[in-house]
Amino acid sequence: MKVFLLPFLFLCFSVGLLAQNFSSTDPAYIENAKAGEAALKGGEYDDCLAFYATAFAIKQTSFLSTLRAAACAHSAGKTEIRDQYLDKAFELSPDGSKGIFENYDEFDYLRETPFAQMIQSRFLAAFPNFNQDLADKLAEIRKTDQEQRGLMREYSDKYGWESPQMDSLWKIQNRSDSYNTGYITATIEMMGYPGKSIVGDQAGTAFLVIQHADLPIQEKFLPVLREAAEAGELSWSSLALLIDRVEMRNGRPQIYGSQVSRDKETNEYFFSEIAEPHKIDSIRATVGLGPIQQYADNWNFTFDPDKHIARHKKE
Template identity: 30%
Template sequence: MRNHLVLILSIFFIVSIPSYSQNQSDSDFKEEVKTIEKLTIKSLKLRQQVNPESEDQELIKEMNILDSTLLHKVTLFLNEYGWKSKKEIGELANMGLILAIQHSSKEEMESFKEIIEKAYQEDKIEKSSYALYVDRLKVRNGLPQIYGTQYYYDEKSASLRFNEIEDFENVNKRRRKVGLSKIEKYAKQNSIALD
């Protein structure tokens, strides 16, 4: 009888431990997603206050700290769970993954290249977000961009201007493939000089 009771208790613990572990893992995953969402909201709100001509050093410092915090959380998340689609973690958290990487250093952006390429191939990342990543990395490496998503503030003309665009004549074809509007419309919406 005693052996029978020990056997039943052993089976109970063997069955219940993985279940507890799974629940804890799900809970951790959801908590990580919530943290990324909260940091993403903060980042988006703060970015609305900063423009290319901004000289508010306190605001820029706050944004840099927030970018660093979000990147740290995203790096831990990606190492633990890999890239997750909007369906898996929601639109906001998915946006947070790319936002953190977009605003990291050139070296950090390079370090995420393989995981972003894989996410793009598996349709887990928005095509337009992928285009932004590709263009930003190209510009940071001193190369012409592909999709025409990157621009800068030109002090001489006191206007926004596009960074160099490869094969400008066909940029709208490439933009259409990744769900971006025509470059003329994009330029008008963002007051970017197109000359």
């Protein structure tokens, strides 16, 4: 059976999930959070505040919903409530709140207003060592790291993995990877890992580049990335993916079930060998990764631990 490991695609939005998720499963919370969002987008700011007040009486751990409530309060002229919600949003996630404000359409009308200045001042208070120039550079690197990889699954399905079209993508990607790896490794050696307190929501960019580098580079910088995760500068879920990649490239089973392969003859997707397939969901949960079946759904296949074990015994 011929297989190949899929190139890692960073499918998560940098400041949160693109899919609709709620911090509570309580139906009343979900109903009011949805209604608050709709009221904000519809310009019904007093109603928006009422809906969010009801939702937050149940639970208030979502910086997205809290920031939306702050926007409603600002637009309704209720400055004290606005400031309370802004402070709470930045208490929950300063980099996440700034990223949400800069990227979500419902905040477009506020980006050239004093509200934007309030966002920036709170962000700088949370991250006094923030380096905007470096963050901008890492944003460029992230784009070149992901641009061609984002097309690879589509191209492989349409043209085949060994097609001229795929070769063209890889030539472009390899040039980008060579430059990006040199820049990131030099940056880490000079200043340490460029983490959340320095570059905000670009904290995962250096990880992405190391994840796609050669094994000696991955092994060299894995301890640095582990220290960054322990210090809260890099997400543990990102570190887990690099650990899996290093384990596999050394001929060992992956730990967290992040690496997917495809049978070149049948085009069937499956997980590369997992060390403890029957415990995988609890292991993934320790680093903030969701259930493995949700991950498998991205490739439209079902994970069965017993079948997984049987498959890899045959190899």
